[in-house]
Amino acid sequence: MAFFNANYQKLSENYLFATIEQKVQAYKAAHPEKKVISLGIGDVTLPLPKACLDAMHIAVDEMGKAETFRGYGPYEGYEFLRKAIAEGDFRSRGVDIAADEIFVSDGAKSDTGNIGDIFAKENVVAITDPVYPVYLDTNVMAGREVKVIPCREENGFAPVPPEFHADIVYLCSPNNPTGSVLNKKQLEAWVDYAKKNNAVILYDAAYERFITEEGVPHSIFEIKGAKECAIEFRSFSKTAGFTGTRCGYVVIPKELMLTANGEKVSAASLWMRHQSTKYNGTSYIIQRGAAGIYTPEGRGEVEKLIAAYHKNASIIREGLLAAGFSCSGGVNAPYIWMKCPQGLSSWALFDNLLEKASVVGTPGAGFGKMGEGYFRLTSFGSTEDTVEAVERIKKAFA
Amino acid sequence: MAFFNANYQKLSENYLFATIEQKVQAYKAAHPEKKVISLGIGDVTLPLPKACLDAMHIAVDEMGKAETFRGYGPYEGYEFLRKAIAEGDFRSRGVDIAADEIFVSDGAKSDTGNIGDIFAKENVVAITDPVYPVYLDTNVMAGREVKVIPCREENGFAPVPPEFHADIVYLCSPNNPTGSVLNKKQLEAWVDYAKKNNAVILYDAAYERFITEEGVPHSIFEIKGAKECAIEFRSFSKTAGFTGTRCGYVVIPKELMLTANGEKVSAASLWMRHQSTKYNGTSYIIQRGAAGIYTPEGRGEVEKLIAAYHKNASIIREGLLAAGFSCSGGVNAPYIWMKCPQGLSSWALFDNLLEKASVVGTPGAGFGKMGEGYFRLTSFGSTEDTVEAVERIKKAFA
Numbered sequence: 001m002a003f004f005n006a007n008y009q010k011l012s013e014n015y016l017f018a019t020i021e022q023k024v025q026a027y028k029a030a031h032p033e034k035k036v037i038s039l040g041i042g043d044v045t046l047p048l049p050k051a052c053l054d055a056m057h058i059a060v061d062e063m064g065k066a067e068t069f070r071g072y073g074p075y076e077g078y079e080f081l082r083k084a085i086a087e088g089d090f091r092s093r094g095v096d097i098a099a100d101e102i103f104v105s106d107g108a109k110s111d112t113g114n115i116g117d118i119f120a121k122e123n124v125v126a127i128t129d130p131v132y133p134v135y136l137d138t139n140v141m142a143g144r145e146v147k148v149i150p151c152r153e154e155n156g157f158a159p160v161p162p163e164f165h166a167d168i169v170y171l172c173s174p175n176n177p178t179g180s181v182l183n184k185k186q187l188e189a190w191v192d193y194a195k196k197n198n199a200v201i202l203y204d205a206a207y208e209r210f211i212t213e214e215g216v217p218h219s220i221f222e223i224k225g226a227k228e229c230a231i232e233f234r235s236f237s238k239t240a241g242f243t244g245t246r247c248g249y250v251v252i253p254k255e256l257m258l259t260a261n262g263e264k265v266s267a268a269s270l271w272m273r274h275q276s277t278k279y280n281g282t283s284y285i286i287q288r289g290a291a292g293i294y295t296p297e298g299r300g301e302v303e304k305l306i307a308a309y310h311k312n313a314s315i316i317r318e319g320l321l322a323a324g325f326s327c328s329g330g331v332n333a334p335y336i337w338m339k340c341p342q343g344l345s346s347w348a349l350f351d352n353l354l355e356k357a358s359v360v361g362t363p364g365a366g367f368g369k370m371g372e373g374y375f376r377l378t379s380f381g382s383t384e385d386t387v388e389a390v391e392r393i394k395k396a397f398a
Numbered sequence: 399m400a401f402f403n404a405n406y407q408k409l410s411e412n413y414l415f416a417t418i419e420q421k422v423q424a425y426k427a428a429h430p431e432k433k434v435i436s437l438g439i440g441d442v443t444l445p446l447p448k449a450c451l452d453a454m455h456i457a458v459d460e461m462g463k464a465e466t467f468r469g470y471g472p473y474e475g476y477e478f479l480r481k482a483i484a485e486g487d488f489r490s491r492g493v494d495i496a497a498d499e500i501f502v503s504d505g506a507k508s509d510t511g512n513i514g515d516i517f518a519k520e521n522v523v524a525i526t527d528p529v530y531p532v533y534l535d536t537n538v539m540a541g542r543e544v545k546v547i548p549c550r551e552e553n554g555f556a557p558v559p560p561e562f563h564a565d566i567v568y569l570c571s572p573n574n575p576t577g578s579v580l581n582k583k584q585l586e587a588w589v590d591y592a593k594k595n596n597a598v599i600l601y602d603a604a605y606e607r608f609i610t611e612e613g614v615p616h617s618i619f620e621i622k623g624a625k626e627c628a629i630e631f632r633s634f635s636k637t638a639g640f641t642g643t644r645c646g647y648v649v650i651p652k653e654l655m656l657t658a659n660g661e662k663v664s665a666a667s668l669w670m671r672h673q674s675t676k677y678n679g680t681s682y683i684i685q686r687g688a689a690g691i692y693t694p695e696g697r698g699e700v701e702k703l704i705a706a707y708h709k710n711a712s713i714i715r716e717g718l719l720a721a722g723f724s725c726s727g728g729v730n731a732p733y734i735w736m737k738c739p740q741g742l743s744s745w746a747l748f749d750n751l752l753e754k755a756s757v758v759g760t761p762g763a764g765f766g767k768m769g770e771g772y773f774r775l776t777s778f779g780s781t782e783d784t785v786e787a788v789e790r791i792k793k794a795f796a
Contacts, residue, residue: 002565002598003518004656004668011671018473018674043469053462056683057455063643064451066780070642071441075416106504106681113676117539120401137675141515167400200400244468245461246681258402270402273409276416277535278511283504283644283684285454382464 007143016133016366017041020350027354037389039316040360042176042334042378044241046305051298052240052289059288073281076272077104077249081287084294085249089208089234095221101253103271104282104290108206108235108248112170113138114278115202115231115250118270119168120260126166128159130177130367130374132204135170150370156180157328157337161193168200169193171220174207177367177376178337179329181216187223194229200256200267201226206235206248209306211332219251227253231267238309238334238380240293240302247282247290309334312386313379319390325397327377336377340364341397349375357392405541414531414764415439418748425752435787437714438758440574440732440776442639444703449696450638450687457686471679474670475502475647479685482692483647487606487632493619499651501669502680502688506604506633506646510568511536512676513600513629513648516668517566518658524564526557528575528765528772530602533568548768554578555726555735559591566598567591569618572605575765575774576735577727579614585621592627598654598665599624604633604646607704609730617649625651629665636707636732636778638691638700645680645688707732710784711777717788723795725775732777738762739795747773755790 020040028036062068076082082099090097105111116138127135129148139146147164151157157178159171171190173182182190194201203220211218220230235248242248252268259265292298313330320327326339338361340349346363353359362378364371381389418438426434460466474480480497488495503509514536525533527546537544545562549555555576557569569588571580580588592599601618609616618624630649634640650666657663690696711728718725724737736759738747744761751757760776762769779787 002596002656003521004658004663004665005516005518006658008516008663008668008671009658009661041470045464045467045469047464047467048461050462053458056458060451060454060458063446064448066443066445069443069445069639071443071639072439072641107678109678110676118403118406120403123401134675141672141675198400241467241469243470243678244682246678258400260402260404260407263407265402265406267402270406273406274539277532277539278508280505280507280641280644283681284642285683286681 005141007141010140011137016362020360020362023350023354024360031358034358036358036360037381037385037392038360039377039381039386039389040362042238042380043243044238044309044380045382046241046308048241048245048289049292049298049301049305051292051295051301055292056285056289059285063285070284073284073287075276075279075281077102077282078284078287081291084291088294090219090221093218095219097221097251097253101251101268102249103252103275104247104249104287105279106246106248106282106286107237108204108233109134111233111248111250112202112204114274115271116142116144117274118258118267123167124165126162126169128170128172129369130364130371131170132172132176133367135202136368148368151178152370158182158186161189165197166199167197168202170202170204172204174210174333175335176207177335177362177364177371179331179333179335180337181211181213181332184215184217184223187217187220191220191223191226191229195225199229200258201230203230203232205232207238207333208234209239209302210310210334212310213332216332221251221253227255229256231256236290236293239306240298241305242290245286245289247286308383309379312381312383315383315386316377316379316390319394323394330379334379336379337364338375338377340373340375346372346375353393353396356396357389359389359392403539405539408538409535414760418758418760421748421752422758429756432756434756434758435779435783435790436758437775437779437784437787438760440636440778441641442636442778443780444639444706446639446643446687447690447696447699447703449690449693449699453690454683454687457683461683468682471682471685473674473677473679475500475680476682476685479689482689486692488617488619491616493617495619495649495651499649499666500647501650501673502645502647502685503677504644504646504680504684505635506602506631507532509631509646509648510600510602512672513669514540514542515672516656516665521565522563524560524567526568526570527767528762528769529568530570530574531765533600534766546766549576550768556580556584559587563595564597565595566600568600568602570602570604572608572731573733574602574605575733575760575762575769577729577731577733578735579609579611579730582613582615582621585615585618589618589621589624589627593623597627598656599628601628601630603630605636605731606632607637607700608708608732610708611730614730619649619651625653627654629654634688634691637704638696639703640688643684643687645684706781707777710779710781713781713784714775714777714788717792721792728777734775734777735762736773736775738771738773744770744773751791751794754794755787757787757790
């Protein structure tokens with residue numbers, strides 16, 4: 001008898017955003033006349049930078065001629081993109097990361113989901129609460145023990161290294177869902193923890209481009225010693241609007257070693273083995289598009305995109321605060337973390353806002369127990385929709 | 399201490415094609431004056447159909463305007479593509495597969511690699527020998543027991559259901575690497591085996607489009623009862639030249655149920671859970687390109703591509719046979735399975751042909767013990783290169 005992976009039985013019933021999608025579809029079917037505004041899943045709405053479009057048009061044309069046609073690419077991604085990343089995202093910021101420490105993928109979700117494959121089942125995993133569900137679900141699927149680090153409002157929702165031992169720690173800064181960031185001192189404490197515990201930090205920096213405040217680390221590799229204990233995940237989804245175009249990358253420093261049965265192996269070589277066995281590289285056309293981000297034109301356009309989303313974040317944040325709601329985030333992140341008013345549960349607030357305001361957000365409970373009582377709003381809508389959504393929320397609770 | 403997955407220690411040293419690539423690079427570095435012809439990895443060389451290029455140009459433009467911009471797509475792929483697949487690849491051929499049984503991906507390698515995730519570690523896996531290394535390696539990585547079904551020349555390299563019990567069986571037809579196909583009777587025997595053993599057949603039909611002979615099943619779902627016991631993998635890599643563009647799909651019929659702890663769950667829902675947790679959908683631009691394959695223009699262009707590769711296959715097959723070599727395949731598949739001349743081992747023949755003829759093939763030993771003594775040549779080179787490669791091979795052994 002072919003048995004399925006029984007760990008799937010331990011997963012909560014449905015992936016958070018799939019559940020939301022079902023509820024929204026049901027609402028739309030019942031109320032076809034309503035204009036639903038989604039500040040929910042965190043999907044961007046502004047078009048791709050022209051530099052990316054131009055690069056993809058050229059790449060498509062290359063695919064149409066035998067002389068410039070590209071077949072299988074390198075498993076780790078094309079050098080033109082890895083070099084642009086190393087220079088543009090790290091070296092130009094004084095962080096010593098080389099092109100051969102970068103592995104291009106179809107997105108940070110795939111990477112944060114698949115990275116577990118190179119780790120033993122026996123590792124103890126620590127995640128924060130609230131948390132991006134992928135870290136939890138992929139470890140449940142793998143049958144790993146997962147311990148939880150609660151993040152509390154009084155500490156600005158920043159996770160603090162726990163008393164207990166963990167082998168793998170997931171950190172996300174700027175944080176999804178709370179919009180908080182880890183400062184240098186806080187990150188140093190985590191690197192210390194990793195060293196003491198021989199742990200690996202899986203550092204999700206998908207929202208790095210949204211950092212506006214001085215002194216906030218953009219990469220964990222700004223912290224001394226992090227190259228021996230951390231893997232960093234980046235994405236073009238929120239940077240340049242690649243949610244539907246699909247490209248991201250992971251940084252695995254040469255210094256990072258993992259062990260099994262007394263043998264030490266570089267994490268990068270294990271990941272390369274994983275990718276060469278279960279992946280065939282990211283589409284050439286898409287990698288060319290991503291490289292467009294690093295051209296002078298691309299850089300300028302990305303800045304405009306980020307500025308537009310920051311503006312929306314301010315509209316939500318300032319609008320809600322002015323109306324007497326409590327919220328945080330939205331300064332170094334595209335997410336606003338709103339306290340549910342009137343003691344509502346987060347799913348009750350979800351249903352409430354969908355019914356009364358036709359506004360979709362993400363219930364905090366979907367991110368863990370500590371997320372209960374909170375609600376995530378994203379700045380990725382159009383400015384017009386964002387203004388209207390805030391007005392509707394205010395009205396619903398007037 | 400963060401431990402790595404010790405199953406990786408059980409893998410053979412390197413992924414076959416990565417090893418070949420290293421040898422070829424070393425040869426090219428040492429002999430910059432030589433023109434190396436690769437009939438090795440099975441990478442296509444002809445440009446993409448114009449219908450695909452046109453569709454991707456339009457999709458890129460759509461990504462550049464807010465009104466037509468696409469963010470996150472459905473995890474299972476866009477309906478426009480799934481409907482085109484269901485109609486074009488199945489219903490038009492009398493096979494009852496619906497759009498909601500199709501899951502679009504970035505390629506069959508990812509799918510055949512990742513599908514193991516939904517299965518319990520305890521399943522006994524059967525693979526053929528010779529075999530596409532991904533089936534073996536991904537199961538070794540997962541720590542599963544793998545049993546081997548030898549495929550012998552006297553049986554046309556067709557695998558026969560074994561005496562032993564297996565829960566999961568990988569079949570590949572048209573076969574990589576032998577170029578052989580399973581006929582209807584042979585496939586019926588496999589479906590019978592699966593029913594008797596409550597096993598699941600993982601059917602890799604990535605080379606389906608190369609079938610030329612009448613009566614050879616193009617899909618396992620042409621066999622009665624297969625929908626209760628099989629998953630089928632397809633790819634656009636060899637069909638339409640998508641090796642660097644990346645798109646494929648898997649078919650999981652609604653009827654296929656898997657079990658754990660007495661619970662029965664549809665395999666499709668488990669896969670959907672996997673994809674929604676570890677994947678964010680295939681790039682919209684690429685899915686539009688793939689849909690181009692199913693337009694009347696696209697169909698015509700794909701036929702021309704396949705005809706060109708078939709011509710190359712004939713050149714290799716007929717050329718080798720006329721020169722006294724022994725080989726099979728190349729009629730319903732892009733692969734020619736050559737018997738190593740002069741009792742050479744397959745890696746010796748590889749080194750020999752690289753040194754003497756600057757021709758790259760794939761050593762049969764890379765596909766398993768039973769592949770020793772054989773050598774895989776592919777029809778994916780240009781016709782000019784293919785003609786020259788055959789002449790060089792003849793000359794090397796004259």
